[in-house]
Amino acid sequence: MSASTAGTDQIVIRKCMGMDELKACVDLQKEVWNFDDVDIVPLRLFVVSQKIGGQVIGAFSDNQLVGFAFSIPGSRNGHSYLHSHMLAVREKFRNYGLGRRLKLAQRDDAIAHGFDLLEWTFDPLEIKNAYLNLVKLGAITRRYSVNHYGLSSSPLQGGLPTDRLVAEWWLKSKRVLNLLERNQSPKFTAVKKIRVPGEIYSWKAADADRAKAAEVQKRNREEFLSSFRDGLSVLSYARDDDGNGEFQLGRWDEKLSYASPGSEGNHED
Numbered sequence: 397m398s399a400s401t402a403g404t405d406q407i408v409i410r411k412c413m414g415m416d417e418l419k420a421c422v423d424l425q426k427e428v429w430n431f432d433d434v435d436i437v438p439l440r441l442f443v444v445s446q447k448i449g450g451q452v453i454g455a456f457s458d459n460q461l462v463g464f465a466f467s468i469p470g471s472r473n474g475h476s477y478l479h480s481h482m483l484a485v486r487e488k489f490r491n492y493g494l495g496r497r498l499k500l501a502q503r504d505d506a507i508a509h510g511f512d513l514l515e516w517t518f519d520p521l522e523i524k525n526a527y528l529n530l531v532k533l534g535a536i537t538r539r540y541s542v543n544h545y546g547l548s549s550s551p552l553q554g555g556l557p558t559d560r561l562v563a564e565w566w567l568k569s570k571r572v573l574n575l576l577e578r579n580q581s582p583k584f585t586a587v588k589k590i591r592v593p594g595e596i597y598s599w600k601a602a603d604a605d606r607a608k609a610a611e612v613q614k615r616n617r618e619e620f621l622s623s624f625r626d627g628l629s630v631l632s633y634a635r636d637d638d639g640n641g642e643f644q645l646g647r648w649d650e651k652l653s654y655a656s657p658g659s660e661g662n663h664e665d
């Protein structure tokens with residue numbers, strides 16, 4: 397199938413079945429992240445995840461795996477939720493809506509199994525991922541984790557510390573229902589904006605420019621941490637024609653949380 401048809405109904409989203417489809421997820425993971433072996437999520441964890449209430453959902457073109465979403469169950473303060481550890485789409489199938497469709501399938505399956513919350517982390521320097529998570533899916537974020545995984549072997553990380561924002565996707569929140577069922581973007585007053593320059597991808601990729609990317613990461617880290625301490629949440633994201641991105645922060649008016657009282661807005665433990 398050509399990439400031009402990749403966004404059509406011919407791509408089937410469904411749970412992965414059998415060892416060969418799980419192996420295909422491991423292979424696609426290697427292709428997408430190009431990790432060293434030590435950083436690879438092994439086949440056995442995909443197997444275990446399916447057996448303990450996690451999710452391995454694939455996107456299939458002519459029965460070939462071209463994308464997957466992988467999650468494991470988690471628990472915080474007595475509440476069960478799903479932690480989505482990986483979302484990947486093969487390069488030539490990107491930007492046809494498959495990432496979003498995989499997340500929506502995760503959501504349907506999560507709700508069917510009684511979950512209200514799906515979480516995942518994402519790199520705050522990845523403009524595309526921020527846009528997908530915040531604008532297309534309606535996730536929010538109010539937690540920041542400094543150097544979450546330690547140093548990563550993936551070239552996508554560009555040798556920078558693995559700082560991550562934690563996306564919280566409250567599956568039945570007003571915000572998510574309005575967006576997914578009525579196509580209404582959430583209304584809020586932005587009281588702070590945190591900017592990511594469009595050049596960030598080329599800066600991360602080039603040895604000569606990496607210091608500029610590190611500088612943006614350091615500056616934004618401080619801004620996120622202090623904003624979250626002040627009780628702000630990231631509620632939307634904007635990108636301009638030059639590819640720059642902008643996190644928009646405000647006060648979330650829904651009181652959904654599994655954190656201990658007073659612990660939101662801090663570092664991830």
Ligand SMILES: CC(C)(COP(=O)(O)OP(=O)(O)OC[C@H]1O[C@@H](n2cnc3c(N)ncnc32)[C@H](O)[C@@H]1OP(=O)(O)O)[C@@H](O)C(=O)NCCC(=O)NCCS
Nearest residue numbers: 482483484485490491492493494495496523524527528635
């Ligand atoms: C993240 C990823 C899974 C998204 O998959 P995808 O199928 O391309 O996603 P979608 O097509 O559903 O949505 C992407 C959206 O971002 C937009 N987008 C593309 N490039 C962008 C950019 N540089 N800046 C901002 N938005 C961008 C797309 O236009 C699309 O929005 P639209 O539908 O309004 O046009 C895929 O890019 C990927 O595999 N990346 C590498 C691995 C990764 O980073 N995984 C996520 C972290 S675990």
